[in-house]
Amino acid sequence: GAVVSQHPSRVICKSGTSVKIECRSLDFQATTMFWYRQFPKQSLMLMATSNEGSKATYEQGVEKDKFLINHASLTLSTLTVTSAHPEDSSFYICSARDLNGFLEAFFGQGTRLTVV
Amino acid sequence: AQTVTQSQPEMSVQEAETVTLSCTYDTSESDYYLFWYKQPPSRQMILVIRQEAYKQQNATENRFSVNFQKAAKSFSLKISDSQLGDAAMYFCAYRSARGSNYKLTFGKGTLLTVNP
Numbered sequence: 001g002a003v004v005s006q007h008p009s010r011v012i013c014k015s016g017t018s019v020k021i022e023c024r025s026l027d028f029q030a031t032t033m034f035w036y037r038q039f040p041k042q043s044l045m046l047m048a049t050s051n052e053g054s055k056a057t058y059e060q061g062v063e064k065d066k067f068l069i070n071h072a073s074l075t076l077s078t079l080t081v082t083s084a085h086p087e088d089s090s091f092y093i094c095s096a097r098d099l100n101g102f103l104e105a106f107f108g109q110g111t112r113l114t115v116v
Numbered sequence: 117a118q119t120v121t122q123s124q125p126e127m128s129v130q131e132a133e134t135v136t137l138s139c140t141y142d143t144s145e146s147d148y149y150l151f152w153y154k155q156p157p158s159r160q161m162i163l164v165i166r167q168e169a170y171k172q173q174n175a176t177e178n179r180f181s182v183n184f185q186k187a188a189k190s191f192s193l194k195i196s197d198s199q200l201g202d203a204a205m206y207f208c209a210y211r212s213a214r215g216s217n218y219k220l221t222f223g224k225g226t227l228l229t230v231n232p
Contacts, residue, residue: 032218034218034219034220038159041227042224042225043207043222043223043224043225044161044207044220044222046219046220046221049218049219091159093159093161095161095220097218104151104163104166105218105220107153107160107161107162109158109159109160110159110160
């Protein structure tokens with residue numbers, strides 16, 4: 001099956017610094033990737049949709065200047081959390097849709113971000 | 117906007133028994149897709165089963181089956197012969213079939229415990 005790799009799986013950073021999370025589709029091309037945030041014991045909240053070669057579409061309430069998304073190739077999207085605050089600590093998950101249009105999206109294993 | 121409701125925050129089942137997880141959704145669209153995802157403690161999202169709204173036949177994947185009632189906008193998941201490995205958070209999700217919007221809308225999830 002299709003594999004989506006997310007890196008790093010865990011990261012700790014200091015307040016005020018920036019951290020980059022990568023999402024790669026390993027065996028398929030992904031025109032569209034999605035970034036979610038998940039708080040403990042809660043559901044996945046869509047943050048933004050990124051399309052290869054164009055600007056990401058952010059959901060209402062998500063600060064685009066704080067959560068920078070780049071989707072420079074058909075296999076890689078990155079999420080950069082800028083000027084991180086402790087309240088940005090969360091679990092971030094990406095998913096990718098196959099170019100060939102499979103019905104479901106495939107998920108990465110997630111990144112646990114802790115801002116200290 | 118579409119909404120997905122999972123009214124059971126937690127459920128438990130004895131090993132080898134059957135359990136049904138509930139999901140209802142609200143939409144004005146006639147063509148869409150519904151999914152059940154499993155999130156074990158590893159936090160990796162795993163697709164359990166999917167249903168195309170235009171298909172009347174309920175989807176089945178081994179021990180997992182759905183009861184899709186389109187008129188009632190209900191999409192329950194039945195797990196037969198429950199196993200310890202089935203313990204996880206289960207999310208019901210909706211996706212429109214229109215256009216190129218492949219966003220998933222998730223319910224709040226049901227935490228399933230399997231008792232030995």
